Amino acid sequence: MNKELMQQDIIGLSYEEVAAKVAAGEVNTPPEKATKTNTQIIKENVLTLFNLLNLLIGIALALVGAFSNMFFLLIILINILIGIIQEIHAKNLVEELTLLSTPKATVIRGGEQSEILVEELVLGDAMILEMGSQIAADSVVVAGSIEVNESLLTGESDSITKYPGDHLLSGSFVVSGKCTVDVEHIGNDNFSAKLAHEAKKAKPINSELLDSMRKITKFTSWIIVPLGVVLFLEAYFIRLDPIMVAVVTTSAALLGMLPKGLVLLISITSATGVIKLSKKQVLVQDMYCMETLAHVDMLCLDKTGTITEGKMSVTEVLPLTKRHLAIPIERVMGSYLAASDDNNATMQALRAHFNETADLIAVDRVAFSSERKWGAIQFADFATVVFGAPEIVLQGHELPAVVNELQLTGSRVLIVAFAEDAIVDNQLPTVIPVAAIALDDPIRKNAEQTLNFFKREGVEVKVISGDNPVTVSNIARKAGLHDYASYIDLSMVTSDEEVQAAATQYSIFGRVRPEQKQLLVQALQAAGHTVAMTGDGVNDVLALREADCSIAMAEGNDAAKQVSQLVLLHSDFSSLPEVLAEGRRVVNNVTKVASVFFIKTIYSVLLSVISLFTFVAFPFIPIQITLIDLAIEGYPAFFLSFEPDKRKVHGVFLKKVLTAAAPNALLIVANTVIFYILGQQMNIAQDDIVTLMYYMIGFISILAVLKTCLPFNPLRIFLFVTTAVGFYVAVFLFQNLLHVGLLTSVTLPIFIIAAIPTAIIWAVSTMVLKKKRLIQ
Numbered sequence: 105m106n107k108e109l110m111q112q113d114i115i116g117l118s119y120e121e122v123a124a125k126v127a128a129g130e131v132n133t134p135p136e137k138a139t140k141t142n143t144q145i146i147k148e149n150v151l152t153l154f155n156l157l158n159l160l161i162g163i164a165l166a167l168v169g170a171f172s173n174m175f176f177l178l179i180i181l182i183n184i185l186i187g188i189i190q191e192i193h194a195k196n197l198v199e200e201l202t203l204l205s206t207p208k209a210t211v212i213r214g215g216e217q218s219e220i221l222v223e224e225l226v227l228g229d230a231m232i233l234e235m236g237s238q239i240a241a242d243s244v245v246v247a248g249s250i251e252v253n254e255s256l257l258t259g260e261s262d263s264i265t266k267y268p269g270d271h272l273l274s275g276s277f278v279v280s281g282k283c284t285v286d287v288e289h290i291g292n293d294n295f296s297a298k299l300a301h302e303a304k305k306a307k308p309i310n311s312e313l314l315d316s317m318r319k320i321t322k323f324t325s326w327i328i329v330p331l332g333v334v335l336f337l338e339a340y341f342i343r344l345d346p347i348m349v350a351v352v353t354t355s356a357a358l359l360g361m362l363p364k365g366l367v368l369l370i371s372i373t374s375a376t377g378v379i380k381l382s383k384k385q386v387l388v389q390d391m392y393c394m395e396t397l398a399h400v401d402m403l404c405l406d407k408t409g410t411i412t413e414g415k416m417s418v419t420e421v422l423p424l425t426k427r428h429l430a431i432p433i434e435r436v437m438g439s440y441l442a443a444s445d446d447n448n449a450t451m452q453a454l455r456a457h458f459n460e461t462a463d464l465i466a467v468d469r470v471a472f473s474s475e476r477k478w479g480a481i482q483f484a485d486f487a488t489v490v491f492g493a494p495e496i497v498l499q500g501h502e503l504p505a506v507v508n509e510l511q512l513t514g515s516r517v518l519i520v521a522f523a524e525d526a527i528v529d530n531q532l533p534t535v536i537p538v539a540a541i542a543l544d545d546p547i548r549k550n551a552e553q554t555l556n557f558f559k560r561e562g563v564e565v566k567v568i569s570g571d572n573p574v575t576v577s578n579i580a581r582k583a584g585l586h587d588y589a590s591y592i593d594l595s596m597v598t599s600d601e602e603v604q605a606a607a608t609q610y611s612i613f614g615r616v617r618p619e620q621k622q623l624l625v626q627a628l629q630a631a632g633h634t635v636a637m638t639g640d641g642v643n644d645v646l647a648l649r650e651a652d653c654s655i656a657m658a659e660g661n662d663a664a665k666q667v668s669q670l671v672l673l674h675s676d677f678s679s680l681p682e683v684l685a686e687g688r689r690v691v692n693n694v695t696k697v698a699s700v701f702f703i704k705t706i707y708s709v710l711l712s713v714i715s716l717f718t719f720v721a722f723p724f725i726p727i728q729i730t731l732i733d734l735a736i737e738g739y740p741a742f743f744l745s746f747e748p749d750k751r752k753v754h755g756v757f758l759k760k761v762l763t764a765a766a767p768n769a770l771l772i773v774a775n776t777v778i779f780y781i782l783g784q785q786m787n788i789a790q791d792d793i794v795t796l797m798y799y800m801i802g803f804i805s806i807l808a809v810l811k812t813c814l815p816f817n818p819l820r821i822f823l824f825v826t827t828a829v830g831f832y833v834a835v836f837l838f839q840n841l842l843h844v845g846l847l848t849s850v851t852l853p854i855f856i857i858a859a860i861p862t863a864i865i866w867a868v869s870t871m872v873l874k875k876k877r878l879i880q
């Protein structure tokens with residue numbers, strides 16, 4: 105790369121030209137927003153299959169004048185409003201925080217260099233790209249040269265060198281070098297936009313909770329309409345019920361099948377997690393990634409900027425030769441830095457230590473890259489200066505003792521070497537080592553506490569780094585990682601199969617190339633692990649994209665932040681325990697309360713089928729179902745969902761909640777059938793039988809609330825007591841509206857006699873399921 109070419113006077117567009125292009129709409133407007141619009145949020149909360157089915161039932165009730173049974177629509181309306189308000193609030197917070205993490209572009213306008221948002225780029229802008237930049241718009245190189253990785257677009261991880269006249273694709277990122285480019289496409293004309301944002305390889309939403317609800321929705325949508333039609337026809341034409349009675353009883357059966365509020369509860373719980381994390385300076389770019397994080401049992405950490413602070417400084421410069429140098433190493437490094445366009449954290453630390461000089465004139469160079477782990481500059485009338493990782497620069501020769509000693513202290517060591525030969529095809533020439541430079545990167549103060557947290561929580565930690573494995577191991581030891589001695593140098597591994605085999609055998613991985621990081625993540629996933637990956641560098645992008653949950657540091661480069669689901673705006677990995685805890689809270693709390701919602705779904709389906717084949721009317725009416733929705737399902741579940749719950753997530757959601765709901769649902773069906781038969785045998789009035797059934801439904805459903813409230817704490821005691829008392833008080837106060845009465849001298853003993861064995865059977869079945877670990 106020719107340095108003089110980079111220094112030519114590039115004026116760029118004038119501010120008047122920029123204004124004219126903005127007015128003409130030639131701006132790099134993103135093809136689609138990262139967040140939903142308010143209109144989209146409203147539509148998605150209103151236009152749902154659940155809402156449609158409930159609306160149709162409501163219309164049917166209105167047509168027959170059964171207005172008192174339409175209170176469930178008020179609950180639906182409240183659910184919709186809460187969902188819209190919560191999601192808009194979460195969206196606004198995300199948009200505010202996104203501004204802190206929005207990728208920016210460096211441009212030259214009117215001869216002046218400035219930093220702008222990528223959305224403000226205009227057609228023809230002169231943009232400066234350097235290592236770590238993600239290319240925001242299709243461009244053509246006009247000065248300098250860079251190596252780019254187009255894997256986000258093509259899937260190929262090999263770096264490609266681009267020279268003046270070569271075209272760059274948006275979505276790819278710069279591996280090394282520096283150049284100036286002209287923007288040739290913007291907005292929807294960009295290559296990445298035409299590939300529907302393939303540049304980011306956006307993953308489909310991976311949410312077990314949502315997938316489970318889709319299955320339930322699909323099931324109910326298949327049976328609810330035909331079953332409703334058959335139940336109505338049977339009531340109206342066979343039992344000869346008045347049309348109002350036929351519609352009311354049919355509506356009650358169908359309403360009970362819909363777990364109203366559970367989908368809302370999932371959305372609210374997730375949105376609440378987004379809001380809570382945003383207040384801790386964690387940007388959640390994918391709301392459902394918190395659920396994925398809750399299942400994580402393998403955490404891959406990048407050393408620099410994660411375990412360490414990412415603030416490197418030079419601590420020692422040690423000679424490796426006794427020969428007298430014609431030019432002192434300090435001046436050699438000063439010339440190297442003056443001629444280099446590399447601007448990573450290491451080079452910034454070197455520039456802070458060495459003064460840049462113009463003693464030597466550069467005639468050729470190879471930019472440093474994470475794939476090569478070395479860079480070189482050829483100077484006129486001097487030598488080629490090679491700078492990089494000791495093991496790579498010395499090409500397998502034994503490392504000097506001083507280098508080994510420094511690595512054992514946890515220092516990062518780089519070698520300065522001279523070569524007589526020129527650089528040919530970016531190949532490393534034969535070198536003579538002249539100096540070792542030791543750099544220190546302080547370990548984060550809370551690193552040990554954070555690593556201990558993950559150990560306690562059963563999350564295994566792997567440290568993956570481009571540095572020497574001995575250095576990384578010693579840093580891990582200082583940080584408190586218990587398995588710090590288990591390390592491997594992946595620069596010595598030649599095949600993908602060996603890399604994948606090493607993934608489960610070692611905890612520390614050194615000298616890792618970007619594509620090897622990706623292989624490690626894939627191997628851990630293939631071994632059955634749910635993998636989270638943290639990173640901040642351009643060499644982490646492939647692995648971040650591959651991980652189940654990707655976490656970037658805000659101080660990292662644009663490419664890493666673009667492909668990550670979470671961005672730590674304080675760039676502090678000690679935030680991760682809170683993120684993990686929030687994800688577990690979402691999954692565990694929804695799982696804990698979901699069984700209460702599914703009880704009604706199960707017994708409504710079973711009682712509807714029994715009614716269908718026995719020609720007996722469904723025993724309940726919509727207003728009675730609505731009270732259960734509100735008092736027993738919605739009220740305690742809403743408040744319990746906010747409780748912290750850091751327990752490790754186990755089992756499959758849908759299987760677990762249906763298993764937990766089944767005993768209660770079957771007990772309700774059994775008691776309902778028994779009460780109906782007793783009523784027939786004992787000539788008990790129909791209204792008294794319905795009252796008896798309804799009181800028992802409340803009792804068994806409250807037992808489910810009891811299970812979700814155990815073990816008790818002050819909040820759970822309050823919720824359980826108010827749920828149990830509140831339900832029966834509501835039945836007493838609104839008995840006329842509910843069309844139920846009070847238990848009589850005949851029905852009260854029946855209720856008590858039935859309640860005792862019911863409670864015993866429920867308790868035994870719960871203990872058996874817990875013993876078999878089918879429920880928590």
